[in-house]
Amino acid sequence: GDSVTQMEGPVTLSEEAFLTINCTYTATGYPSLFWYVQYPGEGLQLLLKATKADDKGSNKGFEATYRKETTSFHLEKGSVQVSDSAVYFCALSDSGGYQKVTFGTGTKLQVIP
Amino acid sequence: DADVTQTPRNRITKTGKRIMLECSQTKGHDRMYWYRQDPGLGLRLIYYSFDVKDINKGEISDGYSVSRQAQAKFSLSLESAIPNQTALYFCATRDGGTEQFFGPGTRLTVL
Numbered sequence: 001g002d003s004v005t006q007m008e009g010p011v012t013l014s015e016e017a018f019l020t021i022n023c024t025y026t027a028t029g030y031p032s033l034f035w036y037v038q039y040p041g042e043g044l045q046l047l048l049k050a051t052k053a054d055d056k057g058s059n060k061g062f063e064a065t066y067r068k069e070t071t072s073f074h075l076e077k078g079s080v081q082v083s084d085s086a087v088y089f090c091a092l093s094d095s096g097g098y099q100k101v102t103f104g105t106g107t108k109l110q111v112i113p
Numbered sequence: 114d115a116d117v118t119q120t121p122r123n124r125i126t127k128t129g130k131r132i133m134l135e136c137s138q139t140k141g142h143d144r145m146y147w148y149r150q151d152p153g154l155g156l157r158l159i160y161y162s163f164d165v166k167d168i169n170k171g172e173i174s175d176g177y178s179v180s181r182q183a184q185a186k187f188s189l190s191l192e193s194a195i196p197n198q199t200a201l202y203f204c205a206t207r208d209g210g211t212e213q214f215f216g217p218g219t220r221l222t223v224l
Contacts, residue, residue, distance in 0.1 A: 034212075044156075045215070046213070049211060099211070101146075104155055106155050
């Protein structure tokens with residue numbers, strides 16, 4: 001079945017550091033890929049998405065590129081802020097009729113001033 | 114007002130009790146989902162529904178049941194709660210697109 005593997009956390013960075021959170025996936029067909037963010041005490045919110053190979057999703061300074069050849073969708077941000085502290089989930093939606101969504105285990109990011 | 118609401122937000126109960134978690138949405142979406150979140154395990158799908166008459170088991174449905182009372186309401190029940198059902202529970206909705214919209218979560222503790 002489908003699966004998503006993302007790097008374990010927690011990840012601790014200083015403000016203005018560069019962020020990479022790795023995500024790889026296993027799926028048949030042509031899934032859509034997502035990054036969701038969960039701030040403390042809240043539900044998940046969509047951060048960005050990409051629906052086909054070579055697409056780049058971007059939002060709030062975060063970017064991720066759908067790499068079919070390496071089955072990856074790594075999240076990057078050039079300069080993190082304290083307000084980016086959250087848990088980040090990589091996810092995929094399969095291309096079948098039910099478009100089932102599979103989530104990774106989440107990576108906690110802590111940004112210190 | 115929030116588009117997806119969950120009640121209660123927190124609940125502490127005892128082993129063997131019946132518990133119902135409720136989810137309501139004002140987004141007009143047909144698709145609704147229940148997930149549980151556990152540390153280190155991410156989100157796992159319990160049940161999903163594509164309309165009032167279409168309910169499907171997810172990967173961890175044992176010990177849970179659901180009811181889709183209307184397009185806007187999707188309830189999750191634990192018929193006889195056990196401690197390993199202690200978790201954070203999320204309801205989500207989805208339209209015909211690819212994005213899911215999550216409620217704020219219910220923190221359930223089973224003693």
